[in-house]
Amino acid sequence: MSAAEREPVAPQGLDPGSFRDRGSRVVTGAKGIYRLLGERAAEEWKALSATKFYERFRSAEQVVATQEADLSPSLRSHAGGPWKAALRHEAVPFVSYPYEWSFSMLRRAALLQLELLDAALVEGMTLKDASPFNVQWIGARPVFIDVASFERWRPGEAWTAYRQFCQLYLYPLLLDAYKGVAFQPWLKGSLEGIDPADFSRLMSWRDLMRPGVLVHGVLQARMSACHAGSERNVRRELRDAGFGSELIRANVRRLLRLIQRLTPRRAASAWSDYTSQHGYAASELAQKEQFVRRAVMARPRRLVWDLGCNRGFFSRVAAEAADYVVAVDADQATVDLLFGELERESHGRILPLVGDMADLSPARGWRGRERKSLWDRGRPDLTLALALVHHLVIRANIPLGELVEWLASLEGDVVVEFVTKDDPKVRALLRNKDDQYADYSREQFEAHLARWFRIAAREELGSRTRILYHAELNRR
Amino acid sequence: MPSNQEVFGLGMHVITQATMVTSGAVWGYLDPGSGGILLQVLLGGVAAVGVLLKLYWNRVRAIFGGAKPPSGPMEKEPP
Numbered sequence: 001m002s003a004a005e006r007e008p009v010a011p012q013g014l015d016p017g018s019f020r021d022r023g024s025r026v027v028t029g030a031k032g033i034y035r036l037l038g039e040r041a042a043e044e045w046k047a048l049s050a051t052k053f054y055e056r057f058r059s060a061e062q063v064v065a066t067q068e069a070d071l072s073p074s075l076r077s078h079a080g081g082p083w084k085a086a087l088r089h090e091a092v093p094f095v096s097y098p099y100e101w102s103f104s105m106l107r108r109a110a111l112l113q114l115e116l117l118d119a120a121l122v123e124g125m126t127l128k129d130a131s132p133f134n135v136q137w138i139g140a141r142p143v144f145i146d147v148a149s150f151e152r153w154r155p156g157e158a159w160t161a162y163r164q165f166c167q168l169y170l171y172p173l174l175l176d177a178y179k180g181v182a183f184q185p186w187l188k189g190s191l192e193g194i195d196p197a198d199f200s201r202l203m204s205w206r207d208l209m210r211p212g213v214l215v216h217g218v219l220q221a222r223m224s225a226c227h228a229g230s231e232r233n234v235r236r237e238l239r240d241a242g243f244g245s246e247l248i249r250a251n252v253r254r255l256l257r258l259i260q261r262l263t264p265r266r267a268a269s270a271w272s273d274y275t276s277q278h279g280y281a282a283s284e285l286a287q288k289e290q291f292v293r294r295a296v297m298a299r300p301r302r303l304v305w306d307l308g309c310n311r312g313f314f315s316r317v318a319a320e321a322a323d324y325v326v327a328v329d330a331d332q333a334t335v336d337l338l339f340g341e342l343e344r345e346s347h348g349r350i351l352p353l354v355g356d357m358a359d360l361s362p363a364r365g366w367r368g369r370e371r372k373s374l375w376d377r378g379r380p381d382l383t384l385a386l387a388l389v390h391h392l393v394i395r396a397n398i399p400l401g402e403l404v405e406w407l408a409s410l411e412g413d414v415v416v417e418f419v420t421k422d423d424p425k426v427r428a429l430l431r432n433k434d435d436q437y438a439d440y441s442r443e444q445f446e447a448h449l450a451r452w453f454r455i456a457a458r459e460e461l462g463s464r465t466r467i468l469y470h471a472e473l474n475r476r
Numbered sequence: 477m478p479s480n481q482e483v484f485g486l487g488m489h490v491i492t493q494a495t496m497v498t499s500g501a502v503w504g505y506l507d508p509g510s511g512g513i514l515l516q517v518l519l520g521g522v523a524a525v526g527v528l529l530k531l532y533w534n535r536v537r538a539i540f541g542g543a544k545p546p547s548g549p550m551e552k553e554p555p
Contacts, residue, residue, distance in 0.1 A: 235513075
């Protein structure tokens, strides 16, 4: 089944996160994602759809596939307002947010944003915002989803979204590239990104010499502070002074060159060198691979989550049969390596994301509905939790029973690995800790599983310290 | 080392500070920030030099009554 045919995974109705741009709203319908357009937005859409660059990016599938749709009464009923037109978008298989992306993913999305703006300006259009929430992924390919962001450029108009671009793309990337600080917690903490003043305070005198910091960061913060509260009509001033779109393009090209050169500064982590083979004999790995393959193929799988995916070995096994795999790992460097491999392969069915299983993305924003929690963006019908349980119980202190209950709450089947206390990996975790994990035993694990699942298959690996379970949810 | 553009940008910042140029236009659904708008003139490369000179020349003329003052109510958005 292609992505186009796949039914949207989000619940139907008004998208609560689409309120910011008053000119349009997004509605999830039975047959896809719809965008309602007001009068002006409808005119901008007409202008956009006549451009060559839109056709070029759409053909390359870098802008979401979009068709004009009937503005039916049922669509109108979801969102009040004087709507004039409706568009139907192809749904992406799984929605993700920039605080779940690795460095290279945010950089790739930033480049797409700038490439689109540059191409738009050549044909007399611009982008009124620069939010990474407008970029989604089909596997390792970024797709710009908000066609209502395009509007005709008006003489004298600066790049309205320049500051937003800095706050949500540039500063997070620079923070990682220059200071070795992961941006994901910052973006998870603030949907507006990093303020220019805060970014400036984080930079040392030495950092002022690094490309982009002085002008895009410090100078912007200083000028914003100096010019706050004035009532001048700068737009007319700029127009009278002959401000043209070529000035914006010069800035955009400068940013493109800057961002293309950025690399993550943080050294490879212990996990980024950890291959799936680590800790296994070759025969055990083959045994585990076959077990996972059989479980995935036991029934049609629309969406598989691979939690603690590492370099994605088992995500790839799952992707052989499943429609789509969301591969999550807490280690940013590892996810970045996986993304790089998938991007080189143009892989379209594995989405790599950064996420700590003990603290997955919560709901965020206005009324806690603007950005959904990870589990509200589409439940997996199969979850892989391989070499994960011992980390969550012994490292993160999550009670074993609660962990199994949480796996059951995902409403799908699981392939889960239990590693006993005799295993060297578990002994290493306990080396400097008091063993207060009396609940951590194979017997108790199986008892917890039996409460929610039916064990369809069970297999000990050769070492006998690792047991694999294919457990099917008891469906009431 | 900072690029020529960055040195140029810092120099222009000193100028804007010294002349107390202020601004505050807001349009669209995002507030681009007045400082951010003016900064974009400085980031416009070679083409920006003429625009920058004209921007300040218009302001000087406005002070001496030689041109319409640039401040005033926001224009109506085009339909």
